[in-house]
Amino acid sequence: MPEDQPAHLYIENLCAFYGQSLAIEPTTLPIPRQQVTAIIGPSGCGKSTLLRSLNRLHETLPGARNEGAVWLDGENIFDPDVDPIIVRRRIGMVFQQPNPLRGRTIAQNVTIGLELDGASKQECDEAVERSLKLTALWDEVKDRLNDPAMDLSGGQQQRLCLARSLAVEPEVILMDEPASALDPIATLRIEDLVKELVSEYTIIIVTHNMQQAGRVSDNTVFMTLGDQGAGMVAEAGPTSEIFTTPANRKTEDYITGRFG
Amino acid sequence: MALTDAFSRSGGLRLRQRLQHGDLIFWLVALFFALLVVALLAIIVAVTWDGSDEARDTFGIIGFITSTEWNPVAGEFGAAPAIYGTVVSSMIALALAAPPAIMIGVFLSDLCPDRLRAPLSLMVELLAAIPSVVYGMWGVFVLIPFYRTFIASPLSETVGEYIPLFAGPVAVGRGLLVAGMILAIMILPTIAAVSRDVLTVVPTHQKEAMLALGATRWEVIRHAQLPYARAGIVGGMMLGLGRALGETMAALMVIGNMPRIEASLFQPATTAAAQIASQLPTTESDLHASSLILMALVLFLITLVANSIARLLVWNVSRQSGGR
Numbered sequence: 001m002p003e004d005q006p007a008h009l010y011i012e013n014l015c016a017f018y019g020q021s022l023a024i025e026p027t028t029l030p031i032p033r034q035q036v037t038a039i040i041g042p043s044g045c046g047k048s049t050l051l052r053s054l055n056r057l058h059e060t061l062p063g064a065r066n067e068g069a070v071w072l073d074g075e076n077i078f079d080p081d082v083d084p085i086i087v088r089r090r091i092g093m094v095f096q097q098p099n100p101l102r103g104r105t106i107a108q109n110v111t112i113g114l115e116l117d118g119a120s121k122q123e124c125d126e127a128v129e130r131s132l133k134l135t136a137l138w139d140e141v142k143d144r145l146n147d148p149a150m151d152l153s154g155g156q157q158q159r160l161c162l163a164r165s166l167a168v169e170p171e172v173i174l175m176d177e178p179a180s181a182l183d184p185i186a187t188l189r190i191e192d193l194v195k196e197l198v199s200e201y202t203i204i205i206v207t208h209n210m211q212q213a214g215r216v217s218d219n220t221v222f223m224t225l226g227d228q229g230a231g232m233v234a235e236a237g238p239t240s241e242i243f244t245t246p247a248n249r250k251t252e253d254y255i256t257g258r259f260g
Numbered sequence: 261m262a263l264t265d266a267f268s269r270s271g272g273l274r275l276r277q278r279l280q281h282g283d284l285i286f287w288l289v290a291l292f293f294a295l296l297v298v299a300l301l302a303i304i305v306a307v308t309w310d311g312s313d314e315a316r317d318t319f320g321i322i323g324f325i326t327s328t329e330w331n332p333v334a335g336e337f338g339a340a341p342a343i344y345g346t347v348v349s350s351m352i353a354l355a356l357a358a359p360p361a362i363m364i365g366v367f368l369s370d371l372c373p374d375r376l377r378a379p380l381s382l383m384v385e386l387l388a389a390i391p392s393v394v395y396g397m398w399g400v401f402v403l404i405p406f407y408r409t410f411i412a413s414p415l416s417e418t419v420g421e422y423i424p425l426f427a428g429p430v431a432v433g434r435g436l437l438v439a440g441m442i443l444a445i446m447i448l449p450t451i452a453a454v455s456r457d458v459l460t461v462v463p464t465h466q467k468e469a470m471l472a473l474g475a476t477r478w479e480v481i482r483h484a485q486l487p488y489a490r491a492g493i494v495g496g497m498m499l500g501l502g503r504a505l506g507e508t509m510a511a512l513m514v515i516g517n518m519p520r521i522e523a524s525l526f527q528p529a530t531t532a533a534a535q536i537a538s539q540l541p542t543t544e545s546d547l548h549a550s551s552l553i554l555m556a557l558v559l560f561l562i563t564l565v566a567n568s569i570a571r572l573l574v575w576n577v578s579r580q581s582g583g584r
Contacts, residue, residue: 060471062374085474093472099465103487112483113473161469168473 007071008033008202009054009172014068016049016058023049025232026068029221031172036194036203038217038239040210042254045223046231047206048096051174054204055091056084072172089113092165096177098157100149100164107145109160113168131163135193155186162193173197175205179212191216210255214243222251304560312554314547324554330519330535332544337551339558341519345436345529346562349511350504352440352525357448358497364448365455365493366481381456388449396513399442404514407441408433412526424523434516437525442510447500454496458489491574498570505563508533532559 007030016024024046031037039047052058053066056077069076077087100109108115110131111124119127128145132138137159141152149160158178165173175194179187194203194216207213213220220242226232235248246252315324315337327338368381408430416428462485470480486493508531516528517538536552536559543549 055472057468057471060468085476088472088474095465095468095472097465099463099469101466101469101484101487103490112470116473116475116479116483164469165473 006033007031008073009204010071011054012069012071014050014053014066014070016046016053017065017067018061019063022228022230024053025226025228025230027233029233029236031202031204032219033202034198034200035218036198036205036216037219037221038213039204039206039221039223040208040213040254041223041231041234042225043208044231045225047223048176049231050223051176051204051206052093054172054174055088055093057088057093059084089168090170091172091174092168092170093174094158094162094165094176094178097181098154098161100152100157100160102150104149105146106141106149106152106160109149110163110167113164127167131167132160134166134197135159135163136189137163153186155182155189158182158186158190159193162190166197170201172202172204175203177206177208180208187212214239222246222248222254224250224254305557308553308557308560312550312557314550315554318547319551321554324551325558328519328521332539332548335545335547337547339532339551339555341521342530342532342535342555343558343562344521345439345515346505346531346533346559348525349436349439349443349515349529349531350501352437353443353447353504354497354501356441356444357451357500361448361451361496361500362455362493364452365459366485368452368456369459370481370485371477381453384449384452386449387445388453392446392507392509393513395442395446396510399438399510399514403442404433404438407438412437416524416526420524420526425525427524428526430526431528433526434514434528435524435526436515436529439511439515439529439531440525442514443504443507446507446510447503450500450503451493451496454499455489455493458492458496459485462488494574495570498567498573501566501570502563505566506533506559507531508537512538532556532562 009031011027011029011031013026013028014024015022015026027050039050041047049058054070054077056066058064059066066078069078071077072087072090075082077084077091101112104112107124107128110128111119114124114127129138129142132141137156140156141147144151149157152160158181162173162178179190182190191212194205197203198218205213205216217239219237220239221236222234222242223231224234235242235246235251242251243255246255252258319327319337324337325339325343327336328340329336329338330341331337364384368377368384372380412430412433412435413428415426416430420426420428466484466488467480470484475483511531512534515530515534517530517534518528519530519535520527522529532555536555540549540552543552
C-alpha cells in the first residue's frame with residue numbers, strides 16, 4: 001500500500017467471484033477518510049458485490065470468494081491471520097431492506113452487538129441512548145424502547161438498523177441502497193444522517209439514485225459492466241467533477257440518463 | 261363498448277357461460293370436502309359418546325378420569341393410571357427428543373456440507389417411516405436390556421434409595437421411562453424435519469444482520485435463526501407430542517401394561533392407547549367395552565387439549581416477537 005496516500009480504505013486489485021465466474025474485475029480504489037463515497041452504476045454491475053467484499057460478507061455466500069487486498073489503515077482485511085469477525089466490527093453495514101431482528105425489542109436491536117461481547121446493562125443502556133440520538137430516532141421511540149422493533153415504520157426501522165451498527169462503534173459504514181425501500185421523506189432523513197455522520201465515520205454508499213449521490217457524496221465511483229461481463233470501475237473522483245465533467249463517455253451517458 | 265355489452269361480442273356466449281358457473285361449482289366442491297372433515301370428526305365423537313353410555317352412567321366422566329382402580333373382573337374402571345401414563349411418557353419423550361432434534365435441524369439447515377445434506381435428511385426421514393411395531397421389538401430386544409443394565413439398575417441402586425422418582429425394583433425393565441425413550445426416538449424425526457424446514461426459510465437478511473455485526477456462526481443461529489423459527493419449532497414439537505400421545509404399539513410393547521400410578525419412572529405403567537388396543541379384543545363385560553370406548557374419548561380430549569395449548573403457545577410466541 002502506498003504510504004503517502006491518506007485513504008482510510010485502500011482497495012487494491014480486488015476481484016470478486018461467484019464460483020468460477022468473475023463478478024468484479026481487478027479494482028484499485030482509495031476511499032478517503034471521513035468522506036462519503038457513492039458507488040453508482042446500472043443494475044447488475046457489481047456495486048453491491050464490491051460493497052459486500054469490503055466487510056468480507058461476500059465470501060459468506062456459497063461459492064463466493066475474493067482475491068486481492070483491501071487495506072484498512074495499513075492492514076489487509078483479507079490477510080489469512082485476520083478474523084473476518086474483527087473486520088465486520090470495524091466496518092459496519094446497513095442493508096437495502098431494513099432488517100431489524102425479529103423477536104427483539106427496539107432497545108434489544110440496538111444492543112445485540114454489545115450483548116455478544118457480554119456488555120453490562122449500563123453499557124447497553126448508554127449505547128441505546130447514544131446510538132438512537134445519533135440516528136435521530138431517540139425522541140420518536142424513547143417512550144417505547146421495549147416495543148417490538150417490527151412495529152416501527154420502514155424509515156424508522158432503517159434508522160434503527162443504522163443505530164444497531166453504530167452501537168458497536170465501527171470506523172467505516174457501508175450502506176447498500178439504504179433508502180431504496182423508503183418513501184421520499186424517510187429517504188431525506190437518511191441522507192441528512194449520512195451528512196451528519198460523515199464527520200466521524202467513513203461512509204460508502206451504493207445508490208441507484210443519481211440525485212442522491214449528488215446530494216450526499218464527496219466522491220463518486222461509477223461502475224459499469226466490462227467486456228467480459230464482469231463489473232468494473234469506469235471512473236472515480238470527486239463528485240463535483242464526475243457530475244459536471246465526466247471523463248468517460250459511459251459515465252456521461254449514465255448520468256444524463258441515456259443508459260442504465 | 262360499454263362493459264355491460266361485453267357479452268354481445270363474438271364469443272360472448274361462451275364468456276357468459278364461463279363466468280356464470282365456473283367459480284360456483286369449484287366453490288361447492290371445495291366446500292363439500294371441507295365439510296366432510298367436520299362430519300367425520302362429529303361422527304367419531306358421536307360414536308364414542310354413544311358407545312361409552314354405560315360407563316358414563318356407572319362412573320360419571322369425572323369419576324372415570326379420577327379413579328385409579330382398573331379391575332375388569334370386579335367391574336371397576338378408572339382411567340387415571342392410563343391418563344397419567346399417556347401424559348408422562350409423552351412428556352418424557354418430548355423432553356428427550358426436542359434438544360437433539362432441534363440440533364439435527366440446525367445442522368441440516370446450516371452447518372451440513374451440501375454433499376451430505378440430502379442423504380442425511382433422507383435418513384432422518386426414514387426414521388419416521390419405520391413401523392412402530394419394529395420400534396417396539398427393537399425396544400424389547402435391544403433397548404430394554406441395555407437400559408436395564410446401564411441406566412435403571414445403577415440409578416435405582418444409588419439415587420433411587422433416596423429419590424422416589426428413581427426407586428426400584430427394576431425387574432425386567434419395562435416401565436414409563438423406557439417407553440418415553442422409545443417414543444422419543446419415534447418423534448425425533450418429526451421435530452428434526454420441521455425444525456430443518458423452518459430454519460431453512462429464515463430470510464437471508466436476518467442472518468446477514470447478525471453477520472454484519474461480527475457474529476460467529478453460532479451467534480447467528482442463536483440470535484437470528486432460532487428466534488425467527490421459534491414458532492415453527494414449537495409447532496414441530498407439538499406434532500411430535502401428538503404422535504407420542506397416540507402411539508399404541510411401541511408403547512404397548514415396552515411399558516409393562518400395569519394400570520397403576522407409581523412415583524418411580526422405572527415401574528411398569530400403561531397408556532390409554534395401549535390399554536384400549538390390548539383389552540378391546542377380550543372384554544370381560546359390556547361395561548368393560550364401554551369403559552374402553554370412554555377411554556378413547558378421553559384420549560381424544562387429551563390430544564385436543566395438547567393441540568390447543570400448542571396453538572396458544574405458537575400464537576403467543578409469534579405475538580411476542582412482533583408478529584409478521
